[in-house]
Amino acid sequence: MSRDFNSLMKAIKTQGFSSLSSSSSFRLLSKLILFIIIIGFITYTFHSFSSDNVANFIRPSSSNSTNNVSSIIRPSSSKLPKNSSANFDCKKTKKETTQLHHLVFAIASSSKVWQRRQNYVKLWWKPDKMRGFVWLDERIKNQTFDHQLLPTIKISSNTSEFKDQYNNDESAVRIARVVSETFRLGSHDNVRWFIMADDDTFVVTDNLIRVLRKYDHNQFYYIGGSSETHVQNIIFGYNTAFGGGGFAISYPLAKALAEIQDTCMKRYNNLYTSDHRIQACMAEIGVPLTREVGFHQVCYI
Template identity: 35%
Template sequence: MTFPLPVLSLGARNVCELLFIFGLITYLNFVSVPNDYHKSKVLVPEVEPQTNFNHVVFGLLGSEKALHDRKHYIESWWRPNVTRGVFYLDKAPTGDLMPWSDASPPFRVSDDLTKFLQETKARRPKNIRMVHGIMELVRDMRDANLRWVVMGDDDSIFFVENIIDILGGFDHRKYYYIGGRSEFIMANYWYSFNQGFGGAGFILSYPLAKALASDMENCLRRYAQFFTSDTMTMSCIADIGVNLSPHKGFHQIDLHGDLSGFLSSHPKSPLLSLHHLGTVKPIFPGMDTHQSIRHLMEAATADQSRMLQQTICYHRQSNWSLSISWGYSAHIYEQIMPRSHLQRPLETFKPWKARPSRPLYMFDTRLLSNNSCYEPHVFFFEKVDKVSMGIFTTYSRARTRGLPPCSLTSQYKPDLISQITVVSPPTKRKEKDRCECCDVVGVGGTGTSVEVKLRECGLNEVIA
């Protein structure tokens, strides 16, 4: 019950008595209220769990015909009973695809869109199926815990731990469309600089995916004459009021030829995906494409956070610059070269389609040279050993450089180096705003090996 406050005359009561009575009434009012009322006012903030594998679902699209060759791509990164998702095929698998492997995601046959395609007279029916797959995934994977939807092709390699880590920095309750542009500048010009190229994969926050799914058929009717599924997806998302949030870790690989220069100077962003590896030369010498992918994933299994991350350091005594692309390659240059120069990829590759004039790419490049002081000695990832004290990656020379020394007077002979060992901390990288630093801690007594140790850079450290 509530006790009414009495009407008192200040002239009839001493001020102290008035204060006492007022305090007593306040106390009685408080204790008369049920305990549950006070408990309900004590709000304990709910701590939301960090984004993890359970919060992310993959939607992969491919054809049954191509899968006989491409299943090796998927099985290289898919983690049974850990990663979640569905593989949508144009028809039920046959032949050597059956029985279906537990190393692949569960499959479903895409919805039959024959009637819809006849109504819309779609320019490219395959594109309609791929965009419609977003709606099918949202329908088939209803789960209150889902936060993110990742869409990709069957010939893409995903680095799932890195994807989980970068998504932890976004608010999954908002609308996000995250993806990467093409490396070939004209592909962006032809289609859009504001679209995520879907072969490399793109990510939708779950609320955006649901909004997109709810109006999917109307949107596909609006854009049925578009040439690519990526442009359709971008347009449907733009109609909701959302634009692309670009991320440099997605790689469409709209390139041809030798990809080593590109992979040896990865931008300072976690590696998220690699697409079109079947259209370039195998990324490791002496291996075919499937062997190369499995070999790359050996390093990724040890530490995804450092995959392809470029670290540059110097050996002043020999006047060498060393550039490490973790898990892929190591370069020795016979002179001190600034980081800003070494961060530009060597143009070992060619554009997706021939073009008579520059610019060709969406990034800076360095042209190959026959100058001994500018051309690197190249070593490729050979093996990885993970122990309690650190991760040891070994890089071996694939071939002789075939050029004379940069300096005839130097006592150090890089042509004799056959192996580089890189020691990195056993824990994954936490700092994403800056590259790591490294020290050359040993040049072998026989002159055939080099050891490099990675570390976090000092607060104000400048290495030049």
Template identity: 45%
Template sequence: MHSLHKSTTGHSLINFLLLFSSFCALYVLTSVLLLVLGTSSSLLNLHSSSNNVLIEPSTTTTTLDHLVFGIASSGSSWPKRKEYIKLWWNRTTMRGCVFVDDDVNIGPLKAEEKEKNGEDDDYSLPPICVSEDTSRFRYTHHGGTRSAIRVARVVKETVALLNHSGVRWFVFGDDDTVFFPENLRKTLSKYDHRLWYYIGANSESYKQNWFFGFGMGYGGAGFAISSSLAKVLAKVLDSCIQRYPHLYGSDSRVYSCITELGVGLTHEPGFHQVDFRGNAFGLLAAHPVTPLLSLHHPDYIDPIFPNTTAIKALQYLFEAVNVDSLRILQQAVCYDRRFSWTISVSWGYAVQVFHNHLSLPDVLKVQQTFKHWTKGTTMADLYSFNTREFHPDPCRRPTIFYMDNLSHDKDGIIISTYKKSFQNCSSNVASPNGPPEVIKVATTKLVLDTKQLQAPRRQCCDVLPSSVPDMMDIAIRECKEDELIYMH
């Protein structure tokens, strides 16, 4: 009996110890799990207020209706600059406002400004918004104007506008910024608007970048801010810009406040500040392999097509934009083995025939057809891209052909025709071994998906046999997988 009792007691003790150990193990495991979950919850809460939150990809396509534009203008500049806005604005599909100062005088429209249907010519423009008073803000930069504060606050006032349901991106620019909306929409669609994005580009001028900052999105080129970031920026902008009375421009203030939020610039080379003067041909003819998003300073450069006005030249460019927006200015290079010619096609704008063999890296350098933006220092002649000489002797330059017209055939092939410019060398007369008078380029409409936008590749072109005297036929196509662009 005693032995049996002792054995039973031993088993009970062992069972108790096993049960107690299991309870302790369960308690420890539960505590650790709660600690992990609590930490994860804290981290999730922390991340949800920043750019690092893990979210599902957007399932709907970005449309123009998802973009809201804030355009900075003034009462004095708007009457002339609105002609640039008319080039790209569509009031039926786009949202935004033009911000002017208190002294703006819209005034009655003249009779010649009425459309044929009797409606105001200005009906197709964005609505006018009068900026809020900025007298409470300090401005101490001696070389600039107080309007820089008003223009910086366009960001805050645009976000505050009503009827912005479903907005994904806020886009900001000047009244002389010519945007290419379809390309802008397509480019922004590769980014998730629910993350904090500040997207723009530097100046072409090294001196401007050195002085104002390489990390800033220049306001004349235009920049885009995701809606998630813009809403937070709008809350803190006024308190932030109080710390920067010494800055020169509005874009410097916006950049500084976004920097204080811990966000850096995402570079998109399709935005163009155009900080130079004179002939912009070199830059336009060597556009990077990315959609053209904007052009600034049309009043400071020559008309981009010869023998016309600045506004008419841009209207002409938009004829090609309206046919194939994504392809505009996209550069394809091919070689004519018969004469050892190098041919560069900047679609919708110009074709160049170099009368010698140039390697592709040399063709892609920007010909310095323009003059520096400012004077006085060695840095004024430095640019943020590779340049090469534009020879002062026209007979040592490539033969240039400017776009003349566009047409479609029944198979959806787009034919663009380019005629030799009168600005070429006078000795360049038609001959069996001389350049043609007309160049015809055949393409299909350029369609780019998100992967192609994220990893762009230049297209190839071929010089085709032509049965028409003094005419060259060229076809642009996708390059083969292992195809190299060089003189065979």
């Protein structure tokens, strides 16, 4: 190639372009153009591979490790804290699965029936492992309870400001607010779920925990079941979780409910049951019922 190039240049100098034959000129010019292209490609390739930016990306030097991909994926030992390790311990970083101590129970009852219904709660309550409260309408006088075997008793706040067109002693409003009132008590360390239940609800804790582990407690979840009586579902709707079977509300949803529930229920004073009022507020927040067949509500009508 270099010999052809030299011949072409010599011919141009001695004879000029006009004296070259057309075929010879075309052939030599073609070789000249090809020669220039090859030289340009070799120069560009050499320059590209010798670039500091490309070289550092492919094989970063130790002096510039903070600005390359390698330093992000596998930092040098000199930059790690003394107590750190490039190989993380999975046991230490693994998120704890939902356990019984992550649950807080809000149990709705009344002063008229608690003396009898407490025996139902004793069947499943584990005082040394569970957290929760029983909400009554007023204090019970001259009656004794084994507080060590039962949840803590709380008295519901006054609900006279809520108009109830059915005149049912404001019980529906009071019971609908037990989750919100439980949330407002504070002490939310490691709380993931609030469980609403009636005083005659029987809770199988192992089954409940297994169900809740399926869901992300950091998201809005309203989990429960419809009634097993068709007439009840027709009256109150299939999107309502029935408190007789219990239902679960994730922590962030309980927080949102506590913030809006009082004003929400004033708008729905035409609804009859506490469960229906809770569902109405959930609908305003924009959270549908997540159905789990394990929450059994049996109504005898």
